[in-house]
Amino acid sequence: MTKPRVTVLDHGMGNLPSVVKALEAAGADARVSTSIDDHADALCVPGQGVFGRCMSALSRAGLGEQILGWIGDxxxxxxxCLGMQILFDHSEEGDVVGLGALAGRVTRLTGPVRVPHIGWNTVSRGDGEVYFYFDHSFAVHPDDGGIVKGWCEHGERFAAWIEGDGLTAVQFHPEKSSRDGIALLRDWVARV
Structure with a gap:
């Protein structure tokens, strides 16, 4: 059986080697590229860092519209992480407009907790709880709660995992999340 080919988008703000290694462990043929390969079976957009810098990098390279087209199809x-956040309308981080593929906002984590949220935490799904590794200061709040597959608590409740037509996006880092992370990626690759 041929492995699905996944383009891992290099927009200058991702931990690409660990993402590629994890996707390959999950059964994909993962290839890093600074452009979107229309012949690929799937697209992975990882990212760590500042929302505004990510949006600027995507805009300069003409990638924002391509991502929207990919998702629209x-x-x-x-x-x-950032590959989830950029899908939404707006981020408080620098008061920046996102791609707007999904309605909602990205806000700074609040409450009597340490920010950034770094380390392992529980993600609650309808079928139980799983543990994933997080590293972020901002979180997604979708207008449509129906797209949320998993919630996390860190000072507040936020969407940690969303799914829609062809779309999976997570606030945590499956590539750093050991067995549960590889299981999530394996399930995603199997659906490609």
């Missing part, structure tokens, strides 16, 4: 998409 319901082609398999995996967004990790």
């Amino acid at each position: 319901a082609r398999p998409y995996l967004g990790i």
Whole structure:
């Protein structure tokens, strides 16, 4: 059986080697590229860092519209951390407009907790709880709670995992989340 080919988008703000290694462990043929390969079976957009810098990098390279087209065609998409946040309308981080593929906002984590949220935490799903590794200061709040597959608590409740037509996006880092992370990626690759 041929492995699905996944383009891992290099927009200058991702931990690409660990994402590629994890996707390959999950059964994908993962290839890093600074452009979106229309012949790929799926697109993965990882990212760590500042929302505004990410949006600027995507805009300069003409990638924002391409990502929207990919998602609009319901082609398999995996967004990790910033790759999830950029899908939404707006981020408080620098008061920046996102891609607007999904309605909602990205806000700074609040409450009597340490920010950034770094380390392992529980993600609650309808079928139980799983543990994933987080590293972020901002969180997504979608207008449509129906797209949320998993919630996390860290000072507040936020969407940690969303799914839609062809789209999977997570606030945590599956590539750093050991067995549960590889299981999530394996499930995603199997659906590509």
